[in-house]
Amino acid sequence: MKILNVLVRIETLKTVKRRAFWVAVGVFAAINTSVAVDNVRTARRFPDFSHALPESWPRVLSGLTSPAGFFIAVLIILLVAPEFSWRTGRQNVIDGLSKERLYAGKVMLLAGLVALFVATVLLIGIGGILFSPSEGGPEIIRSTDFSYLAGLTLNLLFFGSAGLMLATLIRSAGPAMGVLFLYFLVEGAIVGLIERAGETATRITEYFPVNISDDLGDDLALYPEVLASVNADRAERGLAPLEFLDVEVLVAAVLAYSTIFLLISFLSMRRRDL
Amino acid sequence: MPIIETRELTKRYGTRPEKSVLAVDRVSFAVEEGQVFGFLGPNGSGKTTTIGMLVGIINPTGGSFRLFGASDAKGLLAARSRVGATLETPNFYPYMRGRDNLRVAAAIKGVGRSRIEECLELVGLADRARHRFSTYSLGMKQRLALAATMLSDPELIILDEPANGLDPQGMREIREIIRILAGRGKTIFLSSHLLWEVERTCTHVAIVRRGRIVAQGTVDEVVSEGTSALLRAEDEDALAAALEDCPEVTSVRRTDDGIIVGLRGGDLAGVNGYLVGKGIHLSYLAPHRQSLEEVFIDLTRGDFESMTEIAS
Incomplete structure (x- = not known):
């Protein structure tokens, strides 16, 4: 218990003193604020546009979709990789932390950042709704909203653990971010190529890391009634219906990827010299 | 019980035999309580790697070591809380103030804030502690590293090239701090190039060359191991040429x-007799006490010769 307290203290101190952290959180909060303000304005201008809970949960939680994951991956790289290039992680171990504890501190940092991002989105999103003229329903939150929030939180952990893996493997912030950007491009290109090969091959691409994480972050995968309405609209226009893997499968796959990323970064930290 | 004890400690970088580098080769030594132990060697001789293994940042590939008698992972983690160490250049968060950097180290070591101020005072950094580490001169960085090392009042202090890059005044300050610590009965393990300083400060030394220990013992033992003599003659060229073939001469x-x-x-008469036989009459012959620096250069001669060849 004492060591957890120590890890929280040192990781907090290292993080809050870092300008990059405040810039990233500030930009993230600003983006969410502008979306919230836009929603309230629209609700005031157009009475048909309902911006109230629980209907607006997907809109509130949209702040946690892909860009947030990308933000968190970049932030984790910026906060973790310099521990190697500045050799401060090495000094932490010399001062008495084991490599395993140093790593545990980084996982706690990841968990803390995810909690901070979720709290920021909830605070700004719900805060915006307080200024909206729309009338809400009898309940504030539904079970599907909880599921969506949990899925998006899991998604942030997925991106953060990918960032942690790149930071501990590459040990330099610039190249690690480069690989992250590159991966997005490469996966997109590979998916494009495979999709030309036919439907069976396309099914495989659904399990690719970024694809599966995108699906888990898509409100259509979590809200069946919204999906049904979208598909009805698509049917009217002669388009094929949208399909998603079961939520359980999406959760299991994202969890599996996150575990693999964390395991790789743990082994790298443990086996390599500092 | 030795404070540090290594047995055949080995570190090899790389797995392919043809490409791997043997940085530390079966190094064995012991440091007893209260010793000021100098660990000497040219650049790239394996000093920092050896220390890195002791403090847990480098995984050994062979041999073993004990710190305060502990050799298992759990015991070593506990033993390391009794160690204060700094390796090569001081490693701190550049964006944080000097005091905040010590707060990180103090939290890890389980030390209170009052001790941070004491250590800052001891190294003469109390006035600059509110400034960012990135604004410090090299001397101030070294002093902050020393302050971090002393935070938990450790029983064993490991310093790797603490005077690196310092001006004479800075070196003097570091030497004074080491003396104060040694005076307090701390066990000090000091890796340094400053042989004159080591000779004055250390009680024991080990000289390492290409990953292997080539001499170790008390400073007197290591210096006297290199028995030598000073000779003069009218024709010193002829004297030097004759000495090259003398079986008594190393x-x-x-x-x-x-x-x-x-x-x-140590047979001076034998050398004199050999030279007389070669028709060389000495004008001066006397035993010569080598300095630690001379012993060091003799023992690591190959490394220096290759450096001079490259330079020329």
């Missing part, structure tokens, strides 16, 4: 003062 070095030779058995 090394020949020309100096402004005459020729210093390393002796195999």
Whole structure:
């Protein structure tokens, strides 16, 4: 218990003193604020546009979709990789932390950042709704909203653990971010190529890391009634219906990827010299 | 019980035999409580790697070591809380103030804030502690590293090249701090290039070359191991040439003062008799006490010669 307290203290101190952290959180909060303000304005201008809970949960939680994951991956790289290039992680171990504890501190940092991002989105999103003229329903939150929030939180952990893996493997912030950007491009290109090969091959691409994480972050995968309405609209226009893997499968796959990323970064930290 | 004890400690970088580098080769030594132990060697001889293994940042590939008698992972983690160490350049968060950097180290070591102020005072950084580490001069960085090392009042202090890059005043300050710590009965493990300083500060030394220990013991033992003599003659060229073939002589070095030779058995009469046989009559022959620096250069001669060849 004492060591957890120590890890929280040192990781907090290292993080809050870092300008990059405040810039990233500030930009993230600003983006969410502008979306919230836009929603309230629209609700005031157009009475048909309902911006109230629980209907607006997907809109509130949209702040946690892909860009947030990308933000968190970049932030984790910026906060973790310099521990190697500045050799401060090495000094932490010399001062008495084991490599395993140093790593545990980084996982706690990841968990803390995810909690901070979720709290920021909830605070700004719900805060915006307080200024909206729309009338809400009898309940504030539904079970599907909880599921969506949990899925998006899991998604942030997925991106953060990918960032942690790149930071501990590459040990330099610039190249690690480069690989992250590159991966997005490469996966997109590979998916494009495979999709030309036919439907069976396309099914495989659904399990690719970024694809599966995108699906888990898509409100259509979590809200069946919204999906049904979208598909009805698509049917009217002669388009094929949208399909998603079961939520359980999406959760299991994202969890599996996150575990693999964390395991790789743990082994790298443990086996390599500092 | 030795504070540090290594047995055949080995570190090899790389797995392919043809490409791997043997950085530390079966190094064995022991440091007893209260010793000021100098760990000497040219650049790239394996000093920092050896220390890195002791403090847990480098995984050994062979051999073993004990810290305060502990050799298992859990015991070593506990033993390391009794160690204060700094390796090579001081490693701190550049964006944080000096005091905040010590707060990180203090939290890890389980030390209170009052001790941070004491250590800042001891190294003369109390006035600059509110400034960012990135604004510090190298001397101030070294002093902050020393302050971090002393935070938990450790029983063993490991310093790797603490005077690196310092001006004479900075070196003097570091030497004074080491003396104060040694005076308090701390065990100090000091890796340094400053042989004159080491000779004055250390009680024991080990000299390492290409990953292997080539001499170790008390400073007196290591210095006296290199028995040598100073010789002069009218024709010093002829004297030097004759000494090269003398079976009693292990090394020949020309100096402004005459020729210093390393002796195999310390037999000055034997050397004199050999030279008379070669028709050389000495004008001066006397035992010569080598400095630690001379012993060091003799023992690591190959490394220096290759450096001079590259330079020329």
